[in-house]
Amino acid sequence: MRDLLSIADLDRAQIEALLDGAEHMADVLGRDIPKVPALRGKTVVSLFYEDSTRTRLSFETAAKRLGADTMTFTLGTSSVKKGESLLDTARTIEAMGVDAMVVRHSAAGAPHRVAGWVDAAVVNAGDGRHEHPTQALLDAFTLRRHRGPGLDGARIAIVGDVRNSRVARSGIACWHRLGAQVTLVGPPTLMPERLDGWPVAVSHDLDDVLTELDVVYVLRVQQERLGQALLPSLREYYARYGVTTARSERMKPDALVMHPGPMIRGPEIATEVVDGGRSLIREQVANGVAVRMAVLWDLIGSGGRLV
Amino acid sequence: MTMAESPAGSPRADNLRATPGQAAREGGRFAPGAGRDDDGFERRAVVFSAEDLRRAQVRIAHEIVERNHGAEGIVLVGLHERGPEIAQRLAAAIASFEDVEVPVGALDVAFYRDDIGMRPVQPLGPTEIPVDIGGKVVVLADDVLFTGRTIRAAMDALTELGRPRAIQLAVLVDRGHRELPIRADFVGKNLPTKIAEDVRVRLHEHDGTDDVVELWGPSGFSERGTGAPREEGGA
Numbered sequence: 001m002r003d004l005l006s007i008a009d010l011d012r013a014q015i016e017a018l019l020d021g022a023e024h025m026a027d028v029l030g031r032d033i034p035k036v037p038a039l040r041g042k043t044v045v046s047l048f049y050e051d052s053t054r055t056r057l058s059f060e061t062a063a064k065r066l067g068a069d070t071m072t073f074t075l076g077t078s079s080v081k082k083g084e085s086l087l088d089t090a091r092t093i094e095a096m097g098v099d100a101m102v103v104r105h106s107a108a109g110a111p112h113r114v115a116g117w118v119d120a121a122v123v124n125a126g127d128g129r130h131e132h133p134t135q136a137l138l139d140a141f142t143l144r145r146h147r148g149p150g151l152d153g154a155r156i157a158i159v160g161d162v163r164n165s166r167v168a169r170s171g172i173a174c175w176h177r178l179g180a181q182v183t184l185v186g187p188p189t190l191m192p193e194r195l196d197g198w199p200v201a202v203s204h205d206l207d208d209v210l211t212e213l214d215v216v217y218v219l220r221v222q223q224e225r226l227g228q229a230l231l232p233s234l235r236e237y238y239a240r241y242g243v244t245t246a247r248s249e250r251m252k253p254d255a256l257v258m259h260p261g262p263m264i265r266g267p268e269i270a271t272e273v274v275d276g277g278r279s280l281i282r283e284q285v286a287n288g289v290a291v292r293m294a295v296l297w298d299l300i301g302s303g304g305r306l307v
Numbered sequence: 308m309t310m311a312e313s314p315a316g317s318p319r320a321d322n323l324r325a326t327p328g329q330a331a332r333e334g335g336r337f338a339p340g341a342g343r344d345d346d347g348f349e350r351r352a353v354v355f356s357a358e359d360l361r362r363a364q365v366r367i368a369h370e371i372v373e374r375n376h377g378a379e380g381i382v383l384v385g386l387h388e389r390g391p392e393i394a395q396r397l398a399a400a401i402a403s404f405e406d407v408e409v410p411v412g413a414l415d416v417a418f419y420r421d422d423i424g425m426r427p428v429q430p431l432g433p434t435e436i437p438v439d440i441g442g443k444v445v446v447l448a449d450d451v452l453f454t455g456r457t458i459r460a461a462m463d464a465l466t467e468l469g470r471p472r473a474i475q476l477a478v479l480v481d482r483g484h485r486e487l488p489i490r491a492d493f494v495g496k497n498l499p500t501k502i503a504e505d506v507r508v509r510l511h512e513h514d515g516t517d518d519v520v521e522l523w524g525p526s527g528f529s530e531r532g533t534g535a536p537r538e539e540g541g542a
Contacts, residue, residue, distance in 0.1 A: 024430040028418070033467045038418035066418070303427035 003115045003122040004295055007133045007173040015137065015177055021294035022141050022287070029065065029290055039068035039301050042099040047090070047114070048074045048125070049105040054261055054285065055125050055134075059102045062292035066301065071098070086110060087117055094118040099300045103127070121299035123292075132166040135260055136174035138291040142284050143175075143215065146256060152179030155212055157203075159185045159241055160219030160268075163192050167260045168219060172200055183209055186241060189231065206241050210250055218243050218259045218269050238267035248273045256280050348505065348523045354480060354498055355520035363495035364393070367477050368400035370493050374475070375444055378407035382440055382471075385448040386461055387415045387431035392512045393479065394448040412436030414447075416460035440469040446493075450508040450520075452478040455489035480520060482506050498522065 007015075028036050044063035046056050056072065063070045073093065084092075086105075093101065100121040103111040108128035115122035126132040143151055156175055162168045162184045172182050176199040183201040184191060191202060203209045210216075221237065231237050243257060248270070257269070257278045265271045274281060343349045355363060372378050378401050385394030391413040398409045417430040447461055462474060477493035482500040500506065504524040509516045 021430070024415070024417075024433070027433055031468065036418035036467075037463070038423060301423055302429055303424065 002299070003111075003124075004133055004299065005112050005115060005122065005124045006131045007136055007170045007177070008131075010133075010174075010177070012177045015140065015174060018137060018291070018294050018298060019141050019144060021298060022137075022290045025062075025065075025290040025293035025297070026287070028293070029286075035065050035067065037067040038297060039063065039066040039099075042066075042068040042300055043071065043097060044068045044100045044102065044296060044300075045071040045073060045093055045098045046102045046125070047093065047104070048072070049086075049103075049110070050075070050126065052104055052126070054288070055104065055132075056102075058285070058288040059123070059125060059134075059292050059296075061289050062296055063100075065289065066293055066296060068099075068296070071096075086113065090114045090117050094120055100296060123295060123299065126166055128166065129164055129169070130166055131170045131173075132260075133170045133174070134288070134292055134295060135167050136170035137295070138284060138288045139171060139217070139258060139260070140174050140178055141291050142258070142280050142287045143256070144178075145283075145287070146280065147214075150179050151175055154180040154214045155183065156180050156215040156217055157183045157185045157206070157209060157213050158217045158219060159206060159243070161190045161222050162186055162219065163190050164222055165219050171217065172198060176200075183213075185209065187231070187237070206247070207250075210247060211252065213251065213255055215256045215258060216243060216251065218257065218263070220260070220263060221268055234267065242267045243269040243273050245270045245272045248276065248278060251278070258284060261285070343526065344523070347526050349526045350521050351504070351524050352522045353519065354496060354506065354522055355518075357518040360479070360495070360518050360520060363479065364396050365400050367493045367495060368397045369404070371397065371446055371475070371477065372401060372405055374492065378405045378409050380443050380472070382410045382412060382436070382438060382443045382445050383448055384412040384414050384436060384440075384445050384465070386457060387413060389508055389510055389513050390414075390447075390449045391432070392510045393450060393477075394446075395512075397446075397448060397477065410436075410438045412438075414461055414464055416457060416464050419460035419463045421456060421460065434464070434468075436468060440465065440471045442470070442472050444473045444475065445471040446475045446477055448477045450479050450510075451506045452476070452481045452489075452491050452494075453484055453506075455485045455487035458489050459487050479508065480506050 028034055046059055048056055060070045060072065098120050100123060101114060101118065102123045102125045103114050104125040105111065105127050108130035110127050111122050111124040124131055124133055140151065143154065147154060158168050158171060175182055182199065183203055185203050185206050188204060195202065221234065255278060257273055257280065259269060259281050263269055263274065265274055273279060371381065375381055383394040383398050385391035394411045398411045401407060401409050413432060413435050415430045415432050415434045417428050420428055422428065445465060447458065452458065458476060465471065465474065475492040478491045479495040481491050481494045481497050484502060498506065500522065501524065504522055507521045507523055509519050511518055
């Protein structure tokens with residue numbers, strides 16, 4: 001693997017190899033000294049054109065746990081405000097000598113462009129509505145730890161604003177490749193306009209499918225989208241799609257609840273559910289570091305790029 | 308720096324720890340009993356038969372206990388791959404004559420190697436050490452001692468997990484060609500080899516075949532020798 005830009009570039013065996021690698025990393029993270037010198041001398045820069053706390057910190061923690069040096073570039077403090085283009089910024093940073101660039105951008109495809117310009121390995125940390133591959137991988141890793149090696153036959157519902165969600169796009173591709181059956185749940189206005197060729201089922205009624213699900217994956221309601229008249233009102237949305245305590249009680253006994261964050265406790269997902277026995281939300285965050293370590297190791301450590 | 312443990316660009320790297328899947332791939336090619344493989348290597352000698360290997364292991368187990376004046380305070384730690392199985396065997400032997408259950412662990416050194424970036428390196432198994440190694444005598448167990456680089460990485464990995472009172476090293480075969488000032492405390496057999504040769508170890512728990520240790524080398528070079536240490540850039 002040279003860059004990690006899209007789940008679409010990976011087959012099942014590659015995904016599983018990354019998840020196996022993440023097991024080794026989780027082992028490292030569980031030690032008293034949760035750090036190894038595997039990437040010492042390497043430099044990983046985060047190039048973030050869009051706000052993010054958890055993803056950036058997760059990548060930087062991952063790099064540091066492997067002994068790499070890290071640098072951070074965020075929009076607020078950069079020369080982008082002075083008019084520098086993405087191309088020039090990427091090349092300038094590369095000239096400082098970096099081995100990997102972790103790129104987040106509001107424009108779909110920006111990490112692909114960067115990957116074409118620089119020799120450093122590029123990791124897509126979220127590009128517009130397109131993809132967020134490491135989120136899908138860490139979710140798969142989290143599920144695998146609870147369900148055993150594959151996701152074969154697991155019924156996963158992605159609930160909410162699928163239309164605007166890069167997490168959903170990467171998730172569908174990743175979990176489908178691992179054998180899961182994915183159902184999209186939400187009002188028609190929050191579904192993608194076209195679903196041709198997507199390996200998914202669609203439901204507009206959470207209660208219809210709730211009792212068959214193994215995993216309920218809740219997406220954040222992007223309130224900034226409300227002005228676009230896609231939702232009648234938050235109240236109505238939550239009444240139909242909120243993961244309430246009552247809905248949690250109707251789920252299969254071993255069904256799991258996940259959320260990519262940032263989450264809005266309350267109507268979107270009840271506090272009792274967030275902190276309850278079904279919730280994998282805290283584990284998702286913890287596993288993010290292990291999975292991103294595995295990705296960085298694969299790209300700039302293991303020798304994969306040399307072959 | 309040379310490609311330290313990769314003999315002369317040879318595809319054969321049997322006793323190297325850091326080539327994932329190699330053992331599995333070789334599993335198909337290396338049929339014990341056959342005298343030649345697909346890479347043009349032929350068997351030169353049987354170093355240990357299953358019975359000889361068993362005797363060597365029992366002797367090493369006795370030596371470990373003798374050196375340490377008993378089996379108390381010893382932890383056996385095997386290096387992936389095949390080291391964990393050897394550590395288990397040594398522990399079983401000690402239990403049979405000393406009536407002490409020596410704790411057994413496994414260590415993976417991939418993230419501590421000094422040749423990361425020079426060739427593919429992957430973890431080969433989980434690091435699992437069931438006890439606190441602080442103040443203990445850790446006996447590292449491995450199949451073949453060659454350049455010593457794996458052992459250096461293992462000592463780095465180990466010291467991150469605690470501060471042993473001492474670290475000792477037990478190997479089935481010492482094939483020479485050290486590149487670091489490292490030696491083994493317990494050796495099954497000292498075997499003079501050439502760089503281009505391979506020491507191939509098969510353990511039934513790991514490989515599903517009978518136990519055997521063999522020396523293989525490229526066809527057409529039948530004469531044996533100790534082989535001089537390779538020169539810089541020799542690959």
